[in-house]
Amino acid sequence: MRPHRVGWLLAACMMFGAPVAPVKAAQPAYLTSVLKVRQLHPNMYVIEGPANGEGPNPNMIIYATGHGVVVVDPWFAIDYLHVLAAIRSVTSEPVRYVVNTHFHEDHSGANAEWPADVMIIAQDNSRKHMLEQAMPGPPNITFSDELTLHLGEKTVRLRYLGPGHTDGDIAVYFPEWKTVCLGDMMAGTKGVTNPVVGYASGGTLAGWPRALDKALAFDVAEVVPGHGAITGRDGLVAHRDKVAAIGDSLRAWDRAKKSAAEIHDLLISTYGFKPINLASLDGLVTEFR
DSSP, rough: OOHHHHHHHHHHHHHTOOOOOOOOOOOOOGSSOOOOOEEEEETEEOOOOGGGTSSSSEEEEEESSSOOOEEOOOOOOGGGGHHHHHHHTTTSSSEEEEOOOOSSSHHHHGGGGGGGGGGEEHHHHHHHHHHTOOOOEEEEEEEEEEEEETTTTTTEEEEOSSSSSSSSSSSEETTTTTTHHHGGGEEEEEEEEEOOOOGTTTTTTOOOOOOOHHHHOOOSSSEEBBSSOOOOOOHHHHHHHHHHHHHHHHHHHHHOOHHHHHHHHHHHHHOOOHHHHHTTHHHHHHOOO
């Protein structure tokens, strides 16, 4: 999960509490051609994050209900016109709802670009963080625990998972296809999923497995992670168990009096942590101390 340089800097600043200065982004390379839309089901499509999670953007879901389109995680503001063209290439239905799985800019940056009649939805805490950080396009519909959208005969269920990546992470579940979108509660590159904990925005590793259990309570057949390859229920269970194992290891390393430098190296050698996962090392060490 590595956004383009500008996007990554902004996302990292938001995640770890650093001030954000205005930056003018150059057009990223992936916008020099038409975005590829992959059909998952007759009325559901995904615009996959470039390079299997190594590119700048998350997986975006397009769900055409016959009564309007639901979009999950609309990318950055710079992407809006390209995303809109991609949606128009598969459906003429108007976009009615845009859902943010959490507040980080790669998942919410285009919020303000949508017409005023498009409803932006996120969990209460995501709106709070966007307002605190003066981010454009804070959601105009929020919820605390659960929210169901009804569009004709189709439904979309939104569930607050509890703290994990941030304190506003949600699952977006599509009962028609037993598909769940998890945002960055599950994210990785090339088959390796590891947690990225935003402690400055209420994230926690200790609570992460319990949060994923709430997603697994759905009748899940297909899992769309925030970044990386789409998988099934077994892939989500494996990710949940891996996160729990990381927590167990951190507790064991604390009991063994391992230093932060030793824990850094063990997270790489044991779990394949990348720099973005290690950015929260101080928080991980403190949480399990």
